[in-house]
Amino acid sequence: MRALRKLFSFNGGVKPAPHKAASIAEPIAIAPLPERLMVPLWQSTGAAALPLVQAGDRVLKGQRIGAADGGLSVAVHAPSSGTVLEIGPQPMAHPSGLLAPAIVLATDGEERWTELEPVNVGGTPPDALRDILRDAGIVGLGGAVFPSHQKLRPGAHGTRTLIINGAECEPFITCDDMLMRERAAGVLRGAMLMKHILQAREILIGIEDNKPEALAAMRAAAGSEAEVVAVPTRYPAGGAKQLIRVLTGIEVPHGRRSTDYGVQCFNVGTAFAIHQALDHGQPLISRLVTVAGNVARPRNYEVLIGTAMREVVALAGPRPDTNRYIMGGPMMGLPMPGFDVPVVKATNAILAGSPTLFPPAPPEQPCIRCGDCARACPADLQPLELYWFSRARNFGKAQEYHLFDCIECGCCAYVCPAHIPLVDYYRYAKSEVWAREREKEAADAARQRFEFRNFRQEREDSEKAAKLAARNAAAAAAARAAADSPAPSATAAEPAEPAAEGQKKALIAAALARAQAQQAAAPPRNTDDLSAETQAEIAAIEARRQEPATTANIAGGDATGTSATPTAMPAAADKKKALIAAALARAQAQQAAAPPRNTDKLSAETQAEIAAIEARRQQAARLPPEPAPEPPREPPLEPPK
């Protein structure tokens, strides 16, 4: 059976020096419990988790402290028991060097577990299992941290083959190798669980042939349940698409996923984490990390998520000239901004770097289009074209040449005779494209909202206009009805109109009478405690106010009395004249009676000046009185209240 399997091959690839022997000399060690743990909330490809605890809370080991937020997000858990110190921006294992929100724990050393519930896998529907995996924080531990629960969905035509990726092709890294050697049963159990969830028909475990111990251990554990396949050692045989191609011969085309072809691929570490999550109820709170590079004793450690990288590297004895850490291997690893960044779910290895171990790249020379990169590219791309387009910021063209099929394996840069940092250009171009896509999405949303707002405003305006028009139309119709009806027949309509008019007038008169009564009944109360002088003033004002009020009353009484129209006109004119006269008289009286009060304390000179102005004003006021109907502008002609 084993001999019958035909292996395929991918194009390109390179064979860098493996540097693996040093870190597999000793078994996996458990890293000691640190005093402080920084658990970043963003540890998956999706959104950051939502914190479930507050500063000061006590948490237990394995307690969920961050909940998944959206489909591509997973939960995060307390790696040990202790107290939440703070939730805030902390250094992050990310090449940007930016701070990211994290939960900082002070461990209490007790390592008290929260209650763990093993899952009855057979009696739980797959959807519930996926939710459990999401809440257990399971992501792809090969380094991409894609949420496993999203990958554990059978494709449209079902999933035939489940591939467990133990190739581990990158130099220096040995954590998957050690995991398979020491915990083969757990890995296999995880694979079986995934096979169950995916309803897959077969399990293939691909391991590079430079790991004979791991191959033997996995074969012993697998028995007839899974097929363990040794694949030729060639970087990047551990790339998902490359491994699928080697094992099944399926070449997943651009823009498609392997699920569409009935194949799904998981890392061995992920399989082990799924075994722990479902069989023991234990969430993902630790992972294996290879510490290698410029250290005295390279080794694999089981490290709690959130431990500072400095503390992990310290266990392996870093040499004094260590000047930087690299998360991952030398081909695809990311430079870390500092030594205090935490270990995250993506940290498969920490390489201590020094100027002698990883010397700075020789100066870049111009691309001569030799094509070495194209021969080395395992994704069958044209790296030199991508380089030219990325360098010229011609991102559209770069995408046409399938920039996003690049897996950033670094083969092209490895073989480039001109030492061009090709992958840096691709990363730059990819992040620029992503940023533009984000902007485009935001712009489209803004356009939609703007258009909807305009639509809404227009609708509101038209609704208002329609209402107004309706009201006007109703009024016009009533008026027309009133005007039309007396002409043809004087019987029914005539009494209706005067009746309506009379009713209105009666109402007004009644309201006026009420106001009068109110004024008479309730004298203003705030005038009781005033001085005699003020009282007198108020009385004068009251008297003046009474005057027009009575005229109005008379007019109102007038209107109610007779059947109106013919007599109303002259009565109104008379009233107006009387009012004007009264107002004039009032203004005169006021001027005479109440000299301006704020002039009393002024100097004699100013007083004289004011007197002169007053005199002039009086003169001016007296000038225009002859024509009478035009009221002088000084006293405001107020309608009676």
Add this chain to the structure above:
Amino acid sequence: MLSALLVMTGIALAIGAALGYAAVRFRVEGDPLVEKIDAILPQTQCGQCGYPGCKPYAQAIAGGEAEINQCPPGGEEGIRKLADLLGREVKPLSEEHGVEKPKAVAVIDEQTCIGCTLCIQACPVDAIVGAAKQMHTVVEKLCTGCELCVAPCPVDCISMVTQAETVQTWKWRYPVVPLRVEGKRAA
């Protein structure tokens, strides 16, 4: 002679009918050029160009009434794209219409807000929520940073906050190459 005339007339009529049919059948609604220009504009709806929104500006550009360099939020890149699309010269951003600024969002100081709703009425994308005499707040995700809400606020409680880069929005830098021209551009 006559047959030739008839043949030519027949061909002319047939082609004319085909063209007439095509004009009706494949009629394009709206102006596709305006749509293309609108797609390039940043949709900030800030009105700095002198038109009440991006679409009206796009229409003005398409109609030849406006220059392509009146959009500060679009910046140099926007001008370059418009120039490419329209075959016009690239021009520097017109200073009278403003300067290119990093993207910011409006933030309401909720202690000071008196709930007057003036900013809600000013917001072109309905990104402010609140009601009369109730505290208002800006929905950060929807804010385009147009600054139109800043001026109407009677208590000056709205400030524009530049959006900081986060780990999720961080971009890889242009690889610095020791060639002078590129080095300058990257800086």
